[in-house]
Amino acid sequence: MWWGNRYPVFVASRLISQTGDMAALSALTVHVHASTGSPVAVGALFLVRMLPRILGLVAGAIGDRAELRGLMMLCDAVCGAVFLLIALVDPTFPVLLALVFVAESASTITLPAARTLIGRTVPKEHLAAANGMLIAASATGFASGAALGGLLAGMGDYRWALVINAASFAISILLLVPLPRAVPEPRSGRSFLAETVAGLAVLRRSAHVRPVVIGLVGIAFAAALDRPALIVLVREDLGASALWYGLVLGGIAVGGLVAALGMPRYRGMDAWALRLFGVGIAAQAAGHLTMGLAPVTAVVVLGALVAGFGNGLESLCGNTLLQRDAPKESLGVVLGVVLSGSFLADAAGSALGGLLVEAISAPGTFVVAALIMLACVRIR
Structure with a gap:
């Protein structure tokens, strides 16, 4: 049974990916400030990270039409590949911003997809418990990841945090593999824009x-x-x-x-x-x-x-x-x-x-x- 046996695995996948993501963000923030000495550059990093969030409506509409487990695995794979690439090539600042934008665009699709998956698959009487576990995991991953990233950036090369983030997305994908598919509701045949x-x-x-x-x-x-x-x-x-x-x-x-x-x-x-x-x-x-x-x-x-x-x-x-x-x-x-x-x-x-x-x-x-x-x- 999805709710009774495997939902904690889903929560664990979100916890691990959130922890890695926040570790990478903290480390990148320290790196950008140390390498540029510019508060404007740090602000640009946060701006690029947040810009895709404006398109949350489109991201949610994609989730309505997609099989959500596969969609989340694809987005995690994109994020992992991008952060591994940054760690390997240590790109210039403009290229770094472009790569972060790609990763955050994929993450923006994942955010409503995770909650849509809950609404699509969890029985109504268990929705509150399901959301409670997901919210708690997100908060825990946010705090622990931020601390881990700052520690790694302060101790040595910031890119280790990015490698850890890439690994966290790989682990998240592996945890999602055995979960049941979450197929979309029957469609009316209308276009993406019309729906x-x-x-x-x-x-x-x-x-x-x-x-x-x-x-x-x-x-x-x-x-x-x-x-x-x-x-x-x-x-x-x-x-x-x-x-x-x-x-x-x-x-x-x-x-x-x-x-x-x-x-x-x-x-x-x-x-x-x-x-x-x-x-x-x-x-x-x-x-x-x-x-x-x-x-x-x-x-x-x-x-x-x-x-x-x-x-x-x-x-x-x-x-x-x-x-x-x-x-x-x-x-x-x-x-x-x-x-x-x-x-x-x-x-x-x-x-x-x-x-x-x-x-x-x-x-x-x-x-x-x-x-x-x-x-x-x-x-x-």
Whole structure:
């Protein structure tokens, strides 16, 4: 049985590839900064990495028409080959950017494909548990990979991290091989463009799907407002050390992991998913408000834990609701819209957050973000 026996293997494949990918990104960041000495070059690396995310809608539409296990194996193979090539030839900076763009384009297809696979193959009563495991694996791989890449780049040649990343994609492919195929839903015979447009129409028609998508994207924007405000709040307003800043970020991660691993054990998770989605958003608002108004840094850490838990709960319930309620033949498009919308919202929020910090202070920016989050609860 796919869910009972082999789903953990799927999660392991995502954990390993995410760990390797973050190790490579950390090492490349250190390498680019050391070799160019230019913050602009580092920014260009991150820009090239994120640009394909804008095409999440197209990536999701591809997943709707494809056998997903094979598609993910193909994308992993492309990523592994690209990073191995970078490690072998040590390319010039422009060529490096072009190769990273190719790898990230393949990864962009994988992101909605993994969640579409869950919606296509996992029984509805197990969706929350499936998403919880995947979210927890992603968070663990993100943190451990970033630390590993920084360590390897600091100890020696950055290319070892890229070799490890290529190997992680190879291991991921091997883990995917024995899993069952995830064939697409029967097609209507319409063109790729027509089916993509039809998938977008779900957002307009469905009273169940639209509010969830708006909530996920809106929260991404509001949370991004506080990204530039947090370092100012901790280091300047509260006069705390960099260690405390790290503890706050760790608190957000821990809170998210607790939600992802703990909430699926709640028996009413499936029946109460929509209400818990709103609770997750409200918890994030409370956490961000607590951080902004905190008199001491320890309270900021407490607020970060609450906000992280709310974010994990919102993400868990949001993905579960979309997989449950969106039409299976258009699920990839819907998830792709969330990917693209969240990326654009994150970029806009980060840019606007810096301006807000200068205009109204870091605590004021946290208050604004909390109010936007509460507005997302009302939209739901």
